[in-house]
Amino acid sequence: MVRRVVVLNVGENVPEETYAVLREHADVVHYGRAEPEQLRRAEVLVTFRLSREDLEMMPNLKVIQILSAGVDHLDWSSIPEDVVVCSNAGSNAVPVAEHAIALLLAAAKRIPYYHERCRSGDFSRDKTVKVLQGSVIAVLGLGPIGMRVAELAKALGMRVRGFARRPRSEPFIDEFRAYPDVRGALSGAEFAVLALPLNRHTKNMIGYEELRAMRSDGVMVNVGRGGVVSKPDLIRFLRDNPDFTYATDVYWSGDISQDADLAALPNVIATPWIAGAFGNPRVYLEMVRHAAENVLRYLRGESLRNVVDRSDYL
Amino acid sequence: MVRRVVVLNVGENVPEETYAVLREHADVVHYGRAEPEQLRRAEVLVTFRLSREDLEMMPNLKVIQILSAGVDHLDWSSIPEDVVVCSNAGSNAVPVAEHAIALLLAAAKRIPYYHERCRSGDFSRDKTVKVLQGSVIAVLGLGPIGMRVAELAKALGMRVRGFARRPRSEPFIDEFRAYPDVRGALSGAEFAVLALPLNRHTKNMIGYEELRAMRSDGVMVNVGRGGVVSKPDLIRFLRDNPDFTYATDVYWSGDISQDADLAALPNVIATPWIAGAFGNPRVYLEMVRHAAENVLRYLRGESLRNVVDRSDYL
Structure with a gap:
């Protein structure tokens, strides 16, 4: 044979x-x-x-x-x-979910901001630090990465709102919004993690109005794909809302340097597509x-x- | 009356x-x-x-x-x-434990390092990223902060080694080393979190040899008090071991600027005593x-x- x-x-x-x-x-x-x-x-x-x-x-x-x-x-x-x-x-859902929580906490605790000041010898404190426990997090996309993010968020004492095409009955998901109700999923949330695939349903799914549904001092983490978010809308929203933080590991172009304009904004935390535990x-x-x-x-x-x-x- | x-x-x-x-x-x-x-x-x-x-x-x-x-x-x-x-x-054990995990993940995923590069338009990748799941973490001090750190580390899939005066039987503590066996507690660990009070038993408890007990590419987080670690030993150890990271929110002096020499080292991540959710x-x-x-x-x-x-x- x-x-x-x-x-x-x-x-x-x-x-x-x-x-x-x-x-x-x-x-x-x-x-x-x-x-x-x-x-x-x-x-x-x-x-x-x-x-x-x-x-x-x-x-x-x-x-x-x-x-x-x-x-x-x-x-x-x-x-x-x-x-x-x-x-x-x-x-690689485990390392990517860990990276999502790392970005979430880095934004909530303002680690890059305060670290940069401390390195230069300035130990003064001005910006407020967030507590995760008791806050609402929207997890958009409930594949293996989103599910692991939801599980870790629950362990951190957060109220987890899931968003996907089909509901999941897991003890770590407190509420659920079905696609395409993105605004409902983000409404009033202090935190959000995007763990969505990029396809014809999700492309540019998050625009100015969706971002505005969150708290104006909220934190959005993206470990899925950049294209899920409208880049012009995001940049405009971040300029209009200096207290909002967008923390991302993913971008729009294959050549990330095309997105240097986003990474340079003061309310962005950026890592260069390393969530899959780069080099590990x-x-x-x-x-x-x-x-x-x-x-x-x-x-x-x-x-x-x-x-x-x-x-x-x- | x-x-x-x-x-x-x-x-x-x-x-x-x-x-x-x-x-x-x-x-x-x-x-x-x-x-x-x-x-x-x-x-x-x-x-x-x-x-x-x-x-x-x-x-x-x-x-x-x-x-x-x-x-x-x-x-x-x-x-x-x-x-x-x-x-x-x-x-305030919950916010302080969250800050400990934030520093742990910031070091493991090299968030400040890569963020700084991305902001300046450099999206290249060189340094390897760590995975927490499956790794060993030593949690020194099992008061409310240490216990919450241990619980969160377990949720992240880490193997938790506790260190305190008296053992605790909690499902999230896998092994235990009793005071004063600090070296045994740190031995071979990739990660450590210090959540100890500063008193006559703990002052300068961690010196060069204790640091050397950990993996040379390890991460030590301190959210207790700076004085638990010998400052001259720590600085010498960090210079000798560029792959090791010390991530801290606490220092030796009431006036933190006295410790700017530590915060300026390339393998230190520093926040200015904000773990208790500053301003919250x-x-x-x-x-x-x-x-x-x-x-x-x-x-x-x-x-x-x-x-x-x-x-x-x-």
Whole structure:
């Protein structure tokens, strides 16, 4: 029997044991070392990104397993309809949720503001510090990242308002607003965390009026995708509301420096897309292992997880 | 019957309902408005600080209820032995514990470092980001602040090692080291939070060798008192170990600017003694309410809480 082929587009330094389990069911070849014939026969591709050329070289793909949680960077129109695309949602939810709470607390406690002053020898105090316990937080997006954020917010004693397409009955979600009632979700909230995918439903979902639904001294954290928020509206809102803080790890452009205008505002806290625990090999390997686990399900004839509804992106 | 007198040294703007319950049992007078005769008869004083003159004007004090959790700032030798001194431990444990976690996450995720770069338009990434889940945290001091820090660390999926005089059996404490085994408590830990009082047992308890017991890329957070750590040892250790981070809200001098040398080090994150939610009226009122609750216990003839063992401070 001819062996099935899985093509892995991951770093050469990923240890074999991370995906060894796949070898029982298929030939596993590294993208950079694959023969044209292996690519032609490839049934599964595991990768962060892919080009039109990749798709031409791999005409027999059945499954594309993306390594990132987000799939908004793909050129969806080039992917044949009969190819199943899976995201890697959940694979790095823990570090990303930790980063969301880190940004939330940094804003609430004004860590960058006071740290900068202390470093320059100024230990005076002027700006008020917030307490999280007892406050309302809106968590927009209840995938693995949003769910973990909600759980941690509850542990911090916050009142958690969830927002998603479908309600979740979890003890750490106190109230729920269903898509598309974004304003209802943000209404009166002191804190909000955006953990939404970027797709045709969420693009520019948060504009000036949505921001204005929150407390004017509120804190909005974004660890999903920049494009969920209208950039011109956000900048105008932040200028009009100096007590509001936008703390973000994500931006609009692939080249973040295009968004330096936002990062330079005084009421913005910015990190350069590092929430997935940048440079942390343990997290990277867990993402590969998580992806391989889904591919194994496919090779065994089991149902795939995180199958993307392409109509969300077209 | 002659009414007992409680003297309150709190801001005039503290609403009466915060301590109204005391009026059933005593005359409650504000320090600034008290007659000499009222001070002479005063049985209870509620205050942040007190001078020798205060003690001379109030020769009949039975109880001094301090408003802060720490009592290391008092001139203990001037306080008569028969006067009971109570701390206000627990009254602001929630905001201080939140600040400890904020500093912990700011260091782990390198928020101030990357934020400063992003503000200047540099979105490049070099330094690795830590994941809290699965890591070891030593929590030194298991009063209300340390206990809340331990609980939050556990919610973040950390392995919690407690350190105190007496063991605690709480589900969020995984292991325990008893005073004075500080090195054992810090040994191999990636993270540590100091939530210790400053007294004759804890002063300079952490020196070079104790710091060296931790991982060389570790993070130590201090929300207790600066003096628990030897300042010269700490500065030498931070210079020798550039990957280690010391994140602190507390210092050695009452005038923090005396410690600007520490705050200027590249591997220090510093906030200017704001962990008790600086400027947050809700927290201040809760501290007064918490103190009044203890005074009420005394006036009712019940046992006082947070009675300080003066031998710890003499």
